[in-house]
Amino acid sequence: MPLRKVPLPRILLDNVSCMRNAQQILRHVNVSVHDGGALVLMGSNGSGKTTFLRMLAGFSKPSAGQILWNGHDITNSGVFQQYKLQLNWLSLKDAIQDRFNVLENILWFELLEGKQGKSLPALELMGLGRLAKEKTRMLSMGQRKRLQLARLLAIDRPIWLMDEPSVALDDEGVKLLEYIIAEHRKQGGIVFVATHLPIKIEDAMYLRLPPRFPRRMTLVDMLDRADIT
Numbered sequence: 106m107p108l109r110k111v112p113l114p115r116i117l118l119d120n121v122s123c124m125r126n127a128q129q130i131l132r133h134v135n136v137s138v139h140d141g142g143a144l145v146l147m148g149s150n151g152s153g154k155t156t157f158l159r160m161l162a163g164f165s166k167p168s169a170g171q172i173l174w175n176g177h178d179i180t181n182s183g184v185f186q187q188y189k190l191q192l193n194w195l196s197l198k199d200a201i202q203d204r205f206n207v208l209e210n211i212l213w214f215e216l217l218e219g220k221q222g223k224s225l226p227a228l229e230l231m232g233l234g235r236l237a238k239e240k241t242r243m244l245s246m247g248q249r250k251r252l253q254l255a256r257l258l259a260i261d262r263p264i265w266l267m268d269e270p271s272v273a274l275d276d277e278g279v280k281l282l283e284y285i286i287a288e289h290r291k292q293g294g295i296v297f298v299a300t301h302l303p304i305k306i307e308d309a310m311y312l313r314l315p316p317r318f319p320r321r322m323t324l325v326d327m328l329d330r331a332d333i334t
């Protein structure tokens with residue numbers, strides 16, 4: 106029987122390290138992600154989760170190792186021109202324009218993508234349909250996050266880079282987030298999620314980044330330790 110060729114991972118981090126401000130933030134990271142895959146980044150404040158996502162987005166370059174997309178180094182400018190069109194970035198900075206209403210904030214990006222017809226259904230799915238014509242300054246923090254997620258759906262790109270996507274969402278919002286991540290993956294989409302809060306993502310890979318500045322043990326830690334009586 107002929108051997109089946111194993112497909113290349115869509116994204117491969119090959120022994121990647123990253124420096125910021127002359128400090129080593131990430132060391133020797135090896136990860137491969139195939140279509141439909143999810144990687145959850147965990148770790149204490151300052152451990153490098155956002156740095157990891159920024160590197161995948163091309164905002165910072167690895168100081169060692171390579172990030173390969175379809176086997177090609179994303180720091181190659183020709184490759185990056187194609188690669189960046191695959192990315193959808195969601196961060197704590199929401200990039201919501203107050204001069205546009207809620208719907209226009211998505212339509213604008215959808216039109217730029219040359220797509221149409223997804224903005225309103227995406228808003229409705231995220232529970233913001235009735236606010237479509239409202240000014241964005243009327244939105245609560247959680248509603249702004251829902252708007253960001255609706256924009257992600259309308260833009261519809263395969264690789265989602267999500268930094269703390271559940272912050273400010275209520276329970277129903279978190280369930281919606283889990284639902285759209287699952288649906289995106291069913292279509293072959295890839296998700297990278299940096300989070301402190303639990304988000305249910307089936308069969309996700311987890312990468313726990315080590316703390317960069319481990320704090321000194323305090324009296325409270327000592328009292329908590331089982332071996333101290």
Ligand SMILES: Nc1ncnc2c1ncn2[C@@H]1O[C@H](COP(=O)(O)OP(=O)(O)OP(=O)(O)O)[C@@H](O)[C@H]1O
Pocket residue numbers: 125126130148149150151152153154155156157299317
């Ligand atoms: N703009 C910057 N320039 C230089 N160094 C930075 C910059 N932003 C962050 N850093 C450094 O990179 C380290 C990792 O930061 P990063 O934002 O990736 O952590 P994080 O795991 O996402 O943290 P948090 O859980 O607080 O969001 C920080 O300790 C900080 O020292």
